[in-house]
Amino acid sequence: MTSPAAEFIDRTLRMEGTETRAWADEERIGGGLRFYGASVGAVRGTVRDAGRRHRDLTHDEVTALASELWARPVYERRLAAIVLLQRWVPSLVGNDLTRIEGFIRSARVDELVDPLAVDVVRPLLERLTDADAERARHIVERWARDEEPGLRRAAELVQE
Template identity: 75%
Template sequence: MTLPAAELIDRTLQAEGTPVRAGSEAERIGGGLRFYGASVGAVRGAVRDALRRHPGLTHDEMTALASLLWSEPVFERRLAAIVLLQGHVAMLRGNDLTRLEQFLRDARVDELVDPLVADVVRPLLERLDGAEATRARRIVHRWASDPILRRAAALL
């Protein structure tokens, strides 16, 4: 189920993009990412439409879909993964922090790091308790000394 949803989102983003916007965004954001030139509204709409066509995603399907979207270094795909996670943050578990850490390592640009931290990682951390919270605090504490993850740690 997640592969068809990822393909639908990708096709929609490509169709919604324009070369002019792609060039402008690549120049403004950079980070070695590719850009389709789709607007933020188009990204949100693509995710919403895919979820309508593929309702009732389980935790594993949702995280697999986010990983599929993130797997290509395309800004709009990665933004779509963040939008998906934002809408399903209540489904995330403490052990998903490992996947989110990898996303942060691969993000390359603040325009992906900032919403991922603010709208996904922070709400996840706030929900955790007990042993999960203790483990998560250790992980985030480690981020502060990692040059790639330092910004993420500072935003928390």
């Protein structure tokens, strides 16, 4: 079942895409992802418009929407999930690192790992205090030793 917000985002990104940009992005980014060919500006605008249409999303609904968008290996959908999380960083909690770790593990390309690390994980970690901050620090330290290159890269970016 697809949520109305995810349907709106997916439909809009498909309409905003061009075959030429999709092909160019696939050549440039790759990673075995599919591409709609929507610009970064279109992705940001679509997420903004979705937020206006669905103003009362709770924390759990936002993180579920991010997961729903991420579930398909389409670059623009995954970028939309990141933009959504960027907008909601103030409401994210330490336990959201588990979901974000899953995103990083399956990101496939630095173009998705980097904004997750820099624009979502880093500001989240800066906000955490006490036991939550300590737990998050241990998670990032574990990422730095993980076999997954994306997690090691994210740990490095977060700790810069």
